[in-house]
Amino acid sequence: MRTRQYSAYLYIAPIMAFFLVFLLYPLLYTFRISLFEWNGIDKTMNYIGLANYRVMFNDPVFWQSMRNFVTFAVLVVGIQMILGFLLAYSMRRPLKIFTAYKTIIFVPVILTPIVVSYVFTNLLAYNGGLLNESLRTIGLDFLAAKWLGDPRIALFSIVAITVWAGTGFSMSVYVSSMTSLPNEVLEASRIDGASRRQTMVKVVWPMLRDTHFSLTIIGAISALKIFDIIYLLTRGGPVHATEMPSTYMFNSAFVTYEQGYASAVAGVMILFAMTITIFQLRLSRGSAN
């Protein structure tokens, strides 16, 4: 049984074929295109070396999209983790009502992004939107804002929407990792005189380190991937306030048709994704040893 089973390659051939044609080849080709000036349609491609990268690193919009990405990722990951943890922890007892709550909070996770974006366009409308109308009704007119139209606020509105759509996910992950915690530890800490809050912050939270870690990685990757919600809500505006690497790339590739340049942006995104992956593999190996 120790012999090498070359027939295994037959079993993995189909998935490898998909991987090679629709992922690896495009990945490498992206880097190649990034060295050309090309609109994506003409037959002729004009080799310009690293010029696209030079233009990109001198483009303030590119840097703004990077800053937005970092702000967005840190806020979304942080809030989703803390909120998800608190929800999972405070609903850890097996009550029927808690099961119902958890079911409801998870619903946004499965919703179609296009539905989410239309609903929030409606909710957050300056005139007639539920949020502003409610604020006006209770006399807080001064708080009514252009939630998606004001460059100072728009990014945070998108953060809030993403948190709404993703907290059910982090909560469910915490729920399942908490069930594997040894019950004795919680009881012991209560007997030792730890307060409720101490038990939660100093005992339970540190024990879930692996979960925090994987949620951070997954959150960072999904922040890098986010496209549809932002495209549909703001197209990266107003004045690039919600521009992300993904929307910026889409704009250069399919709106202004500078696909060489767009590929340079895509190249940076791929490098980001790989860095996160390597970081994850390193750290998870380190903790396993």
Add this chain to the structure above:
Amino acid sequence: MLIRRIEWFRHLVLLAIVCAFCIPLYELLKTSFERHGIHNYYDALTRIDLGRNLLNSTVVTVCTIVLVLLVTMPAAFAFSKMRFPLRNALFLMILLALMIPGIAIAVPVVQIVRSFDWFNKYWALVFPYTAILAPFGLVLAKGFMDQLPKEMQEAGLVDGCSVFQSFLRIYLPLTQPIAMIVTIFTFLGSWNEFLFAMIFMRKEKMQMVTTIPIKFQVDFVTNMPGLFAALVIIQLPLIVLYVLFQKHFKEGLTAGAVKS
């Protein structure tokens, strides 16, 4: 007394949070019934022919699910139960696919789809979706098969089963629970996908449910309730499945995070 009060406080806060989570869902339903009530739904199905788009999305989703299962199950078996050179390297390489944003490879994928002349054809979506969604299915299925004992295969070999027969007759029937989860995950990914659906399906007849509202936005500025009725219809298959297979949904979506 104090504990009682803390408990009440906890229930109140939780109730408030759950209500806040419900507001957008309530808004969706409420708007879809405004003005003409249930007639909005009738309108969405007849006037903009949403049925055709539902059919498109269903065809693409079903084909993607079948393909994903076809390519992941044998691969998961090989990666889990067979020994061959480069096994770990190849597996890690496929894992990399989980991290790559679809938009980052959109430019070359458009070229590939164009060279196959697949624009406005179902394959334009089915193949890229399979490539993007299969790696996660592989991770789940391999993790599941790792827990099935290898002795089963050896016992099968003694009984005269070939390796392929032991995969087909012994392992495959046991993988039903994970196949279910992979199916649901793939369903969501393919039904909800937006970017490729927008780029590749230009013909009105071939559009997916996720891009149709944009096209009718102009038409719907004056008919918000009609648009929202369409949105509810788009969402309905997912909600029905979620209600039926809640556990599988949660497991399927969170499995990656819980395991590692």
